[in-house]
Amino acid sequence: MNTQRFIAQEAQARLDVFLAESLQITRSAAKKLIDDGCVLLRGEIGKASHSVNAGDCVEATIPEPQMLDLTPQDIPIEIVYEDDSIAIVNKPQGLTVHAGNGNLSGTLVNALLYRLKNLSSINGVIRPGIVHRIDKDTSGLLVVAKTDAAHLSLSEQIANKTCAREYLALCEGIVKEDSGRIETYIGRHPTDRIKMAVVSEGKGKYAATNFETIRRYKKGYSLVRFRLETGRTHQIRVHCRYMGHPIVGDPVYGSKHCKFKLNGQLLHACKLTLTHPVTGERMTFEAPLPEYFRQVLEVLGRDGIQ
Numbered sequence: 001m002n003t004q005r006f007i008a009q010e011a012q013a014r015l016d017v018f019l020a021e022s023l024q025i026t027r028s029a030a031k032k033l034i035d036d037g038c039v040l041l042r043g044e045i046g047k048a049s050h051s052v053n054a055g056d057c058v059e060a061t062i063p064e065p066q067m068l069d070l071t072p073q074d075i076p077i078e079i080v081y082e083d084d085s086i087a088i089v090n091k092p093q094g095l096t097v098h099a100g101n102g103n104l105s106g107t108l109v110n111a112l113l114y115r116l117k118n119l120s121s122i123n124g125v126i127r128p129g130i131v132h133r134i135d136k137d138t139s140g141l142l143v144v145a146k147t148d149a150a151h152l153s154l155s156e157q158i159a160n161k162t163c164a165r166e167y168l169a170l171c172e173g174i175v176k177e178d179s180g181r182i183e184t185y186i187g188r189h190p191t192d193r194i195k196m197a198v199v200s201e202g203k204g205k206y207a208a209t210n211f212e213t214i215r216r217y218k219k220g221y222s223l224v225r226f227r228l229e230t231g232r233t234h235q236i237r238v239h240c241r242y243m244g245h246p247i248v249g250d251p252v253y254g255s256k257h258c259k260f261k262l263n264g265q266l267l268h269a270c271k272l273t274l275t276h277p278v279t280g281e282r283m284t285f286e287a288p289l290p291e292y293f294r295q296v297l298e299v300l301g302r303d304g305i306q
Helices: 015-023 027-035 108-115 148-159 235-242 291-302
Strands: 002-007 039-041 057-062 078-082 086-091 139-145 164-172 179-188 196-199 205-217 221-228 267-275 282-286
Touching: 002 015, 015 027, 015 039, 015 057, 078 282, 086 108, 139 148, 148 267, 164 235, 164 291, 179 235, 196 235, 205 235, 221 235
Parallel strands: 139 267
Antiparallel strands: 002 057, 039 057, 078 086, 086 139, 164 221, 164 267, 179 196, 179 205, 205 221, 267 282
């Protein structure tokens, strides 16, 4: 165990924010330490929402790192860009980003361990290098951190909404609006804990998604571009369901009967814009639609476009 003590030089509204800044870790990592009872504030176990006063003593006991049991695996992945700090990956549909309890193989992380020499350690042994996720059956771009400094920078960009993420989805039905904005709260579904759902304020986290209708098909489908402002679990999929236009092929939030033979939702992370954590350069990456997605659009296009 490693114990570190800090004396607050000025007041801070939240303990998790103070701890993240003091330990140079992400706020989510700081919150996990607090939730696990590893942080004392003024000699008592603190809560993430507790305020810190000037002169307060904060004591954090950091558990010894677990041994990394993940095995590097030669899983085909497309690395769009790589340097000493970051890598940009175009993830295929069907590949889980990181392992869960009892499942330590066949993930993007296993593939990254095989192909990259270094990955950040901030997110723990199960999620090295992973700054943000996309669902298993969603394809497209995500950024991977190779150093802890890069991880912190990228996490801050996502939190401050300076990292732009755009998606393309084929939605059921004709979306009437040319563009719009969806603002809700998203939390666990009240009866099906596997699902997420739009919930009332106080029962979930604020979620905002901007959308633009790219094309409408006569067969009753719409190609829509989405831009995330927040990054809640299943956010675009839940918001599409909420607006009455679930994503085609979505096994959780879509229709039970899909006319196309698909292995998951037609949702693709097509564009990623970020500031390089070392050079400060503004960088944009784009990934074309996968073949199975394009084939569906070609079939719909033969029947005419509205």
